Amino acid sequence: MSVFEVFRRERAGAPMQHAGSIAAPDARFAEVYAREQYGRRGESTALWLVPREAVDEIEDFVDEFDLKYRRVDGYSIKERLKEARERAGAAAPRAGR
Protein backbone atom coordinates (compact mmCIF):
# COMPACT_ATOMS: atom_id res chain seq x y z
CA MET A 1 0.00 0.00 0.00
CA SER A 2 1.16 3.53 -0.76
CA VAL A 3 -0.07 6.71 0.79
CA PHE A 4 -1.40 9.49 -1.43
CA GLU A 5 -1.91 12.99 -0.14
CA VAL A 6 -5.14 14.48 -1.45
CA PHE A 7 -5.66 18.18 -2.09
CA ARG A 8 -8.99 19.63 -3.08
CA ARG A 9 -10.31 22.85 -4.58
CA GLU A 10 -13.64 23.76 -3.06
CA ARG A 11 -14.77 26.17 -5.76
CA ALA A 12 -13.38 27.81 -8.87
CA GLY A 13 -10.64 30.27 -7.94
CA ALA A 14 -10.10 28.88 -4.45
CA PRO A 15 -6.65 27.57 -3.53
CA MET A 16 -5.92 23.85 -3.34
CA GLN A 17 -6.00 22.75 0.28
CA HIS A 18 -4.91 19.56 1.91
CA ALA A 19 -7.95 17.33 2.38
CA GLY A 20 -6.41 14.22 3.89
CA SER A 21 -4.60 11.13 2.77
CA ILE A 22 -5.61 7.74 1.45
CA ALA A 23 -3.89 4.38 1.33
CA ALA A 24 -4.10 2.56 -2.00
CA PRO A 25 -2.11 -0.12 -3.79
CA ASP A 26 -1.47 2.09 -6.84
CA ALA A 27 -2.45 5.34 -8.55
CA ARG A 28 -5.49 3.78 -10.24
CA PHE A 29 -6.99 2.66 -6.92
CA ALA A 30 -6.02 6.00 -5.39
CA GLU A 31 -8.01 7.88 -8.02
CA VAL A 32 -11.13 5.80 -7.42
CA TYR A 33 -10.83 6.10 -3.65
CA ALA A 34 -10.15 9.84 -3.78
CA ARG A 35 -13.23 10.42 -5.94
CA GLU A 36 -15.36 8.55 -3.45
CA GLN A 37 -13.94 10.19 -0.35
CA TYR A 38 -13.49 13.76 -1.45
CA GLY A 39 -15.60 14.28 -4.56
CA ARG A 40 -19.01 12.76 -4.10
CA ARG A 41 -20.82 15.36 -2.05
CA GLY A 42 -20.22 18.38 -4.22
CA GLU A 43 -17.40 19.40 -1.86
CA SER A 44 -14.70 19.64 -4.54
CA THR A 45 -14.32 21.00 -8.04
CA ALA A 46 -10.86 19.45 -8.47
CA LEU A 47 -8.53 17.07 -6.66
CA TRP A 48 -4.78 16.64 -6.71
CA LEU A 49 -3.26 13.33 -5.73
CA VAL A 50 0.35 13.35 -4.66
CA PRO A 51 2.28 10.19 -3.74
CA ARG A 52 3.71 10.84 -0.30
CA GLU A 53 7.22 9.94 -1.56
CA ALA A 54 6.98 12.88 -3.95
CA VAL A 55 6.61 15.33 -1.08
CA ASP A 56 9.77 17.16 0.03
CA GLU A 57 9.45 17.76 3.70
CA ILE A 58 11.35 20.48 5.56
CA GLU A 59 11.19 20.60 9.31
CA ASP A 60 14.37 22.28 10.52
CA PHE A 61 14.12 26.03 10.92
CA VAL A 62 16.86 28.22 12.40
CA ASP A 63 16.12 31.39 14.36
CA GLU A 64 19.21 31.97 16.49
CA PHE A 65 19.28 35.78 16.75
CA ASP A 66 15.81 36.47 18.04
CA LEU A 67 14.73 38.48 15.01
CA LYS A 68 11.16 38.62 16.18
CA TYR A 69 10.08 41.26 13.68
CA ARG A 70 10.34 38.60 10.99
CA ARG A 71 7.85 36.26 12.65
CA VAL A 72 4.33 35.84 11.35
CA ASP A 73 2.81 36.34 14.80
CA GLY A 74 4.04 39.90 14.91
CA TYR A 75 6.49 41.90 16.91
CA SER A 76 5.68 42.54 20.53
CA ILE A 77 7.13 45.75 21.89
CA LYS A 78 5.61 45.48 25.35
CA GLU A 79 8.74 44.15 27.03
CA ARG A 80 11.03 46.61 25.28
CA LEU A 81 8.80 49.54 26.10
CA LYS A 82 8.86 48.58 29.77
CA GLU A 83 12.66 48.37 29.76
CA ALA A 84 12.91 51.76 28.04
CA ARG A 85 10.65 53.36 30.65
CA GLU A 86 12.67 51.92 33.48
CA ARG A 87 15.85 53.28 31.93
CA ALA A 88 14.27 56.70 31.60
CA GLY A 89 12.91 56.55 35.16
CA ALA A 90 9.55 57.64 33.88
CA ALA A 91 6.27 56.55 35.46
CA ALA A 92 3.77 54.72 33.33
CA PRO A 93 1.73 57.19 31.31
CA ARG A 94 -1.60 58.19 32.80
CA ALA A 95 -4.69 56.61 31.42
CA GLY A 96 -6.23 58.52 28.58
CA ARG A 97 -2.98 59.86 27.20
Add this chain to the structure above:
Amino acid sequence: MNERVQLLLALADDELILGWRNSEWTGIAPSLEEDVAFSSIAQNEIGHARALYELAARELDTDADALAFDRTLDEYRSAPLVELRRLEWARTIARHWLYETADAIRLEALRASDDPELAGIAAKIEREEVYHRIHAEMWVDRLLGSDEGRGRLDEALEELWPYALGVLDDDLRPELLRRVKAKLGRAMPDVEPVARGTHEAELGELLDEMTMVRRSAPAGARW
Protein backbone atom coordinates in the same frame (compact mmCIF):
# COMPACT_ATOMS: atom_id res chain seq x y z
CA MET B 1 -48.71 -6.13 -15.58
CA ASN B 2 -47.41 -4.85 -18.89
CA GLU B 3 -44.01 -5.56 -20.37
CA ARG B 4 -42.68 -2.09 -19.59
CA VAL B 5 -43.51 -2.41 -15.89
CA GLN B 6 -42.01 -5.88 -15.80
CA LEU B 7 -38.81 -4.55 -17.32
CA LEU B 8 -38.67 -1.66 -14.83
CA LEU B 9 -39.23 -4.00 -11.90
CA ALA B 10 -36.56 -6.44 -13.12
CA LEU B 11 -34.03 -3.61 -13.36
CA ALA B 12 -35.09 -2.06 -10.06
CA ASP B 13 -35.07 -5.38 -8.19
CA ASP B 14 -31.58 -6.20 -9.51
CA GLU B 15 -30.27 -2.84 -8.31
CA LEU B 16 -32.01 -2.99 -4.93
CA ILE B 17 -30.94 -6.53 -4.10
CA LEU B 18 -27.37 -6.06 -5.32
CA GLY B 19 -27.19 -2.75 -3.46
CA TRP B 20 -28.25 -4.60 -0.34
CA ARG B 21 -25.73 -7.39 -0.88
CA ASN B 22 -22.91 -4.92 -1.53
CA SER B 23 -23.83 -2.99 1.60
CA GLU B 24 -23.14 -6.15 3.62
CA TRP B 25 -19.46 -5.21 3.25
CA THR B 26 -19.93 -1.89 5.04
CA GLY B 27 -17.58 -1.92 8.01
CA ILE B 28 -15.74 -5.10 7.00
CA ALA B 29 -14.33 -4.42 3.50
CA PRO B 30 -10.61 -5.13 2.97
CA SER B 31 -9.54 -1.55 3.71
CA LEU B 32 -11.14 1.61 5.03
CA GLU B 33 -10.91 3.22 1.59
CA GLU B 34 -12.54 0.20 -0.05
CA ASP B 35 -15.24 0.25 2.59
CA VAL B 36 -16.14 3.82 1.66
CA ALA B 37 -15.98 3.10 -2.08
CA PHE B 38 -17.99 -0.09 -2.02
CA SER B 39 -20.60 1.31 0.34
CA SER B 40 -20.95 4.26 -1.98
CA ILE B 41 -21.53 1.94 -4.93
CA ALA B 42 -24.17 0.15 -2.88
CA GLN B 43 -25.88 3.48 -2.18
CA ASN B 44 -25.84 4.36 -5.87
CA GLU B 45 -27.49 1.05 -6.78
CA ILE B 46 -30.25 1.65 -4.28
CA GLY B 47 -30.70 5.16 -5.68
CA HIS B 48 -31.12 3.69 -9.15
CA ALA B 49 -33.65 1.20 -7.78
CA ARG B 50 -35.65 4.06 -6.29
CA ALA B 51 -35.78 5.98 -9.57
CA LEU B 52 -36.87 2.85 -11.46
CA TYR B 53 -39.50 1.91 -8.86
CA GLU B 54 -40.91 5.43 -9.10
CA LEU B 55 -41.49 5.01 -12.83
CA ALA B 56 -43.13 1.62 -12.29
CA ALA B 57 -45.17 2.94 -9.35
CA ARG B 58 -46.78 5.61 -11.50
CA GLU B 59 -48.20 2.96 -13.79
CA LEU B 60 -49.25 0.70 -10.92
CA ASP B 61 -50.73 3.53 -8.84
CA THR B 62 -48.56 2.82 -5.82
CA ASP B 63 -45.23 4.15 -4.50
CA ALA B 64 -41.57 3.16 -4.62
CA ASP B 65 -41.44 1.98 -0.98
CA ALA B 66 -44.43 -0.30 -1.47
CA LEU B 67 -42.76 -1.88 -4.51
CA ALA B 68 -39.44 -2.25 -2.72
CA PHE B 69 -40.78 -3.64 0.55
CA ASP B 70 -44.35 -4.86 0.37
CA ARG B 71 -44.28 -7.51 -2.33
CA THR B 72 -44.08 -11.24 -1.70
CA LEU B 73 -40.93 -13.15 -2.57
CA ASP B 74 -42.49 -14.57 -5.75
CA GLU B 75 -43.26 -11.09 -7.02
CA TYR B 76 -39.63 -9.99 -7.08
CA ARG B 77 -38.12 -10.10 -10.56
CA SER B 78 -34.44 -9.98 -9.58
CA ALA B 79 -31.88 -12.20 -11.29
CA PRO B 80 -30.48 -15.00 -9.09
CA LEU B 81 -26.96 -13.55 -9.56
CA VAL B 82 -27.71 -10.59 -7.29
CA GLU B 83 -29.45 -12.71 -4.67
CA LEU B 84 -26.48 -14.91 -3.81
CA ARG B 85 -24.85 -14.21 -0.48
CA ARG B 86 -21.13 -14.66 -1.03
CA LEU B 87 -19.30 -12.73 1.62
CA GLU B 88 -15.89 -13.54 0.18
CA TRP B 89 -13.96 -10.84 -1.63
CA ALA B 90 -13.01 -12.68 -4.85
CA ARG B 91 -16.63 -13.76 -5.31
CA THR B 92 -17.84 -10.27 -4.53
CA ILE B 93 -15.53 -8.80 -7.16
CA ALA B 94 -16.44 -11.52 -9.69
CA ARG B 95 -20.15 -10.85 -9.19
CA HIS B 96 -19.64 -7.09 -9.20
CA TRP B 97 -17.70 -7.18 -12.49
CA LEU B 98 -20.01 -9.70 -14.20
CA TYR B 99 -23.05 -7.71 -13.15
CA GLU B 100 -21.61 -4.34 -14.18
CA THR B 101 -20.58 -5.76 -17.55
CA ALA B 102 -24.04 -7.24 -18.15
CA ASP B 103 -25.72 -4.08 -16.85
CA ALA B 104 -23.73 -1.92 -19.29
CA ILE B 105 -25.01 -4.02 -22.21
CA ARG B 106 -28.57 -3.79 -20.94
CA LEU B 107 -28.34 -0.01 -20.40
CA GLU B 108 -26.92 0.52 -23.90
CA ALA B 109 -29.93 -1.30 -25.35
CA LEU B 110 -32.30 0.77 -23.20
CA ARG B 111 -30.69 4.06 -24.20
CA ALA B 112 -31.60 3.22 -27.79
CA SER B 113 -35.22 2.58 -26.77
CA ASP B 114 -38.12 4.42 -28.50
CA ASP B 115 -39.54 5.11 -25.05
CA PRO B 116 -38.00 8.50 -24.12
CA GLU B 117 -38.53 7.95 -20.40
CA LEU B 118 -36.72 4.61 -20.43
CA ALA B 119 -33.95 5.97 -22.63
CA GLY B 120 -33.61 8.96 -20.29
CA ILE B 121 -33.38 7.02 -17.05
CA ALA B 122 -30.93 4.55 -18.64
CA ALA B 123 -28.68 7.46 -19.65
CA LYS B 124 -28.87 8.93 -16.16
CA ILE B 125 -28.06 5.63 -14.47
CA GLU B 126 -25.21 5.02 -16.91
CA ARG B 127 -23.48 8.23 -15.83
CA GLU B 128 -22.94 6.68 -12.38
CA GLU B 129 -22.41 3.13 -13.58
CA VAL B 130 -19.30 4.27 -15.47
CA TYR B 131 -17.56 4.65 -12.10
CA HIS B 132 -18.80 1.28 -10.89
CA ARG B 133 -17.24 -0.32 -13.95
CA ILE B 134 -13.95 1.52 -13.40
CA HIS B 135 -13.95 0.16 -9.85
CA ALA B 136 -14.82 -3.39 -10.95
CA GLU B 137 -12.25 -3.43 -13.76
CA MET B 138 -9.42 -2.17 -11.56
CA TRP B 139 -10.11 -4.94 -9.06
CA VAL B 140 -10.32 -7.63 -11.74
CA ASP B 141 -7.00 -6.45 -13.20
CA ARG B 142 -5.43 -6.45 -9.76
CA LEU B 143 -6.62 -9.98 -8.96
CA LEU B 144 -5.47 -11.18 -12.39
CA GLY B 145 -2.05 -9.75 -11.61
CA SER B 146 -1.09 -12.36 -9.00
CA ASP B 147 -1.30 -16.16 -8.98
CA GLU B 148 -3.38 -16.29 -5.83
CA GLY B 149 -5.70 -13.55 -7.04
CA ARG B 150 -6.14 -15.10 -10.46
CA GLY B 151 -6.85 -18.52 -8.98
CA ARG B 152 -9.50 -17.20 -6.63
CA LEU B 153 -11.08 -14.96 -9.23
CA ASP B 154 -11.21 -17.76 -11.82
CA GLU B 155 -12.89 -20.09 -9.38
CA ALA B 156 -15.47 -17.44 -8.54
CA LEU B 157 -16.08 -16.62 -12.21
CA GLU B 158 -16.69 -20.29 -13.05
CA GLU B 159 -19.20 -20.54 -10.26
CA LEU B 160 -21.04 -17.33 -11.13
CA TRP B 161 -20.95 -17.48 -14.93
CA PRO B 162 -24.32 -19.28 -15.41
CA TYR B 163 -25.87 -16.69 -13.10
CA ALA B 164 -24.30 -13.81 -15.02
CA LEU B 165 -25.84 -15.04 -18.26
CA GLY B 166 -29.19 -15.08 -16.49
CA VAL B 167 -29.11 -11.30 -15.93
CA LEU B 168 -29.66 -10.68 -19.65
CA ASP B 169 -32.31 -11.71 -22.15
CA ASP B 170 -31.28 -14.23 -24.83
CA ASP B 171 -30.53 -11.62 -27.46
CA LEU B 172 -27.99 -9.75 -25.30
CA ARG B 173 -26.07 -12.78 -23.98
CA PRO B 174 -23.64 -13.10 -26.93
CA GLU B 175 -22.37 -9.59 -26.20
CA LEU B 176 -21.66 -10.55 -22.57
CA LEU B 177 -19.76 -13.57 -23.81
CA ARG B 178 -17.72 -11.35 -26.12
CA ARG B 179 -16.85 -8.75 -23.46
CA VAL B 180 -15.92 -11.28 -20.80
CA LYS B 181 -13.73 -13.14 -23.27
CA ALA B 182 -12.04 -9.90 -24.35
CA LYS B 183 -11.09 -9.14 -20.75
CA LEU B 184 -10.03 -12.59 -19.61
CA GLY B 185 -8.43 -13.73 -22.85
CA ARG B 186 -10.38 -16.97 -22.78
CA ALA B 187 -13.91 -18.09 -23.54
CA MET B 188 -16.24 -18.93 -20.68
CA PRO B 189 -17.89 -22.36 -20.78
CA ASP B 190 -21.09 -22.93 -22.69
CA VAL B 191 -23.57 -23.44 -19.88
CA GLU B 192 -27.29 -23.20 -19.22
CA PRO B 193 -28.10 -19.76 -17.73
CA VAL B 194 -29.61 -19.47 -14.25
CA ALA B 195 -32.31 -17.16 -15.52
CA ARG B 196 -34.70 -14.70 -13.95
CA GLY B 197 -37.95 -16.23 -12.68
CA THR B 198 -36.55 -18.51 -9.99
CA HIS B 199 -35.06 -17.31 -6.73
CA GLU B 200 -32.15 -18.37 -4.59
CA ALA B 201 -32.95 -19.51 -1.06
CA GLU B 202 -30.91 -16.59 0.30
CA LEU B 203 -33.42 -14.09 -1.09
CA GLY B 204 -35.97 -15.07 1.57
CA GLU B 205 -33.56 -14.25 4.37
CA LEU B 206 -32.57 -11.01 2.69
CA LEU B 207 -36.20 -9.89 2.32
CA ASP B 208 -36.94 -10.75 5.96
CA GLU B 209 -34.08 -8.56 7.08
CA MET B 210 -34.69 -5.80 4.54
CA THR B 211 -38.39 -5.39 5.33
CA MET B 212 -38.08 -5.75 9.12
CA VAL B 213 -38.37 -2.05 9.93
CA ARG B 214 -41.12 -1.52 7.38
CA ARG B 215 -43.16 -4.38 8.83
CA SER B 216 -42.67 -3.23 12.42
CA ALA B 217 -43.86 0.32 11.75
CA PRO B 218 -47.54 1.14 12.02
CA ALA B 219 -49.24 1.63 8.68
CA GLY B 220 -48.92 5.20 7.48
CA ALA B 221 -45.78 5.93 9.54
CA ARG B 222 -43.77 8.80 8.16
CA TRP B 223 -39.97 8.94 8.28
